[in-house]
Amino acid sequence: MTEQGNELRTGTGQGGDAPRIRLRDRDSELRSVEAAVDRLCREFAAGGTEIGDLLAFSGRPGIGKTSLLHEVRRIAKLREGATVLFARGGERQLKEPYHVLRQLLQPVLSDLRPDEFRQVMGTWEEVVGPAIGLKQPKPGARRLDPQGVRDGLDYVLTQLAPRRAPMVMIVDDLHWADAESLAWLTKFAVRSGELPVLLVFAYREDESDWPEGQEFRRSVLGLKGRKHELNRLNLTSVTDMIRAELGDRAEDAFCYEFWNVVNGNPFEVVALLDQVRDQELEPVEENSRQLRELAVDATGMTLKSWLDRLGATTLRFAWACAMLGTDIRIDLATRISTQSAEGARESIKQLRKQRVLTQAPNGNLEFVHPLIGSSIYNTMPDATRLGMHGIAAVEIENAGLGLLAASRHLVETHAGEGDDRIVKKLRRAAVEHQLIGAPEAAQRCLHRALDEPPADDIRTEVLYELGCSALLTDPVATVNQLRLALDPDEGPLRPELRVDATFRLSEVLAHSGELGQAALVCQEEARRTADPAGRQRLQAASFMWHAFRKSEEDGPGRSARLEEMSAGLAGREAADRAVLAMRAWDLTLRGKPSADALALADEVLDGGRLPKGLGWTDTMWGFELPSMLGLTYIYNDRIAQAERLFADAIIQFEVAGWSGAHRGFAYFLMGLARFRRGLLAEAEDFLRRAYRISERIGPRLPLAWDAVGVLVDTLLARGRVDEAWSWPTSSASTRRTTPPPWCCRTPPRCTASCSSPRSATPARPPRSPRPAPSWRSAAGTTPSGRPGPATSPSRSPPTSPSAPASTPRRPSRTPAPSAPPRRSAARCGCRRGSRTASRPSSCWSRPWSTWGSPRPGTSTPSPWSTSAPRCAGSDGWRTPRSTCTRASNWPSTARRSGWSSAPGRSWPTTACGPTGWGCATSATPWTRSAGPSGRSPGGRRGACRRSGSPRSWGCS
DSSP: OOOTOOESEEESSSSSOOOOOEOSOOHHHHHHHHHHHHHHHHHHHHTTOOEEHHHHHHETHHHHHHHHHHHHHHHHHHHHTEEEEEEEEOOOOSTTTTTHHHHHHHHHTTTHHHHHHHHHHGGHHHHHHTTTSSSOTTTTOOOOOOHHHHHHHHHHHHHHHHHSSEEEEEEEEESSSSSSHHHHHHHHHHGGGGTTTTEEEOOOOOOOOTOOOOHHHHHHHOOOOOEEEEOOOOHHHHHHHHHHEEEEEEEOHHHHHHHHHHHOOOOHHHHHHHHHHHHHTOOGGGGGGGGHHHHHHHHHHHHHHHHHHHOHHHHHHHHHHHHHSSBBOOHHHHHEEEEEEHHHHHHHHHHHHSSSEOOOSSSSSSEEEEHHHHHHTTTTTTHHHHHHHHHHHHHHHHTTOOOHHHHHHHSSSOSSOOHHHHHHHHHHHHHHHHHHHHHHHHHHHHHHHHSSSOOOOHHHHHHHHHHHHTTTTTHHHHHHHHHHHHGGGGOOHHHHHHHHHHHHHHHHHHHHHHHHHHHHHHHHHHOOOOOHHHHHHHHHHHHHHHHHSSSSSSSSHHHHHHHHHHTTTSSSSHHHHHHHHHHHHHHHHOOOOOHHHHHHHHHHHHHOOOOSSTTTTTTTTTSHHHHHHHHHEEEEETTHHHHHHHHHHHHHHHTTOOSHHHHHHHHHHHHHHHHHHTHHHHHHHHHHHHHHHHHOOOOOOOOHHHHHHHHHHHHHHHHHHHHHHHHHOOOOGGGOOOOOOEEESOOOOOOOOOOOOTTOOOOOOOOOOOOOOOOSOOOSSOOTTSSEEEEEEOOOOOSSSOOOOOSSOOOOBBEEEEOOOHHHHGGTTTOTTSSGGGOTTTTSOGGGGTTTTTTTSSBBBBSSSSSOOOEOTTOEEEEEEGGOOGGGGGGHHHTTTTTOOOOOBBOOGGGSSSTTTTOOOOTTOOOOOOOOTOOOSSOTOOOOOSOOOTOOOOOO
């Protein structure tokens, strides 16, 4: 395309009254645009789908990015059938959530037919709809997870793009995009090649021009695509522009000095030409020295220069427009500037004459260039700016645009007046921001409410709301704010809110690995709580956090108190059912009869489903309690019931828009259940999903450790030893200074024989005294203390997914979740008694920081220290781990079902984990002795069954 055929109007390219200019020195960029658009349309017409691309234009302010993008817009609209979406970031709309995405998607989604709209939105309508302004949240809706909104937007675009292909998405001033839009755009750009979409971005590269942080800047600069850095105009182009405006009488020396002064910047060229023309300066060499003085006035744009140029009345209207940002409604600007309709018309006429404003295609106003809007806003006196923001907030709300749009002005108003109405509005705005998945915007509103300040009787409520607003995004801030809300010095907090604040505080502490502190917080507040229901909730929460601890001081006492608490419960209310669920898990941990644990677990459910008040997305008890219930079913061989619970979790988290760690943990639990059933391919798929979600959220999360631990077991069970070994050593989320317990110190000695279940069984070592098991199991917690079971496959599931587990020949006891699988290492081709045959993830409960160090409160080294590992025999003496056997723990059924009957099978090495079977746990002051028959609780006879599938491990 030649220069002569490439004209547009500054600002819009779609009308208006600014002088037409040519895009000069942009031939290579325009050829790239033409080629990208032509390729998109041509390949789509040929049936292509994964044909997306990215074009990025960068440069300093005023270099011509906006003009170039409007030319891209014009070129794309000339293509038959192409859909063009356009949005622009605004310096004033930086704090308005999803501002850019609403500009992009609202027009095209609003034009869809009702049936097509439902197909495009799918099940994400209640998540994406409120975020992009297509509908209001339903009454009683829960707050949305930002990651869930981004996942919903991914789905909507994957459905929309093929229906409106080829599609060109253009975003100008990406550096001024709001954080919520920018977070999605940077992730979507990575995958845009999978859709018939051409993304076109324009942004500044300088660090100071990215107010939302350098992380977004690095993400944008790291995107793969065709990138163009716009250079300054050359002397010939500037000379042509000068002579086109001032005539051919402009001398070469004047043009050369002019080019030096503006440094080839197109915006400064136009601004300085306006000054030269207004001053009627002759373009001769003698006047070239005056150009620098004129350039200061042209680009500096101080308050005095704008007053001289526009006048006080017109400047006030310009201030109102600058406050509104990119899409300026004339009626709102008129009311904010407190002018009459006639006065507003005169101001608009003057501003268009001075090339400050132009008219957008939708009839609203916009600045000819973003730099002009920034210059006008920055000339506002502080008092005037604060006052006009207050007026803008009122007028926007009165216009029916809602508190979401008005809140960015409310946070800019003058603080310190103690206006209760402002505090109330800010609190309502914070709630609405959370309902669309914008917790950071909610926190800005609540921080501003505290600065007002609120009345003493509601200050603690604002602190409580501020802490809850950061639950999904910032645990540290949540802890700080909730502690302040509970501090008596800050003022009284309503009893019901105090109970909830304590529970939320304990929840965040527990998720941060502070299980002991979480339990202590609940215990102390329960003693001060007079309301029976609130006291029961806190006591139950304390029991729950203690149940996940491996180093609690009074485990038997806690179990006895929990038994006493659950004895008189009818099991009808949510709180009663919660206590029964914890009691069922406690019985599972203690190796009590399975029938007792399952009976309590069944009382919790209502028709096989979680009752109201204990759902996965319920905020009263959190997702830990349903997880505990599902794990109870897993370790008592009711895996089909556990799978139903975990399937409900996945669906409920998706519907609620909780697509971050919550859904990842649901995938992990489902993967664990499938692993325990022997469905290894499905287990691997779910576990990989969980790991991908963990990687997307952040590095070194407990979810990643959980997923990798079970995934390693799954890969080993499938015979993929090399791949299993590579996961804990190469995974970014599990790479630590101290290696995790599932990492062996030497490479696995498993060979190709691992894939053959019929490998020869080595001779058993001589039988040694059976080790006394620890009372507590190694399952049930992750390194951070969250629920996370051991991964040893248990007894095979029933043949029918919905059928209950078959009854064993004699009353069975709940298998201790840490009990190793009844599958010999020899069947995998591994040598027993060596560290290389250990199961990777059966020692999760061991804190990373204590690996190889003395246990707390004792000088006894950790069993995982670099010294020779030892087990405790029944006589209390510590014997080398390699000689520790479990011959007496093998059920006789194993021999009848085809397992090798050679005497003296040795324990897998992880059986000697820090709190597992056969460990001398000096840190645990209480242990459970073997039963009267000489069997340990997990080593029960007659309970081993084996399914016909070679992948199912039939013993636990």
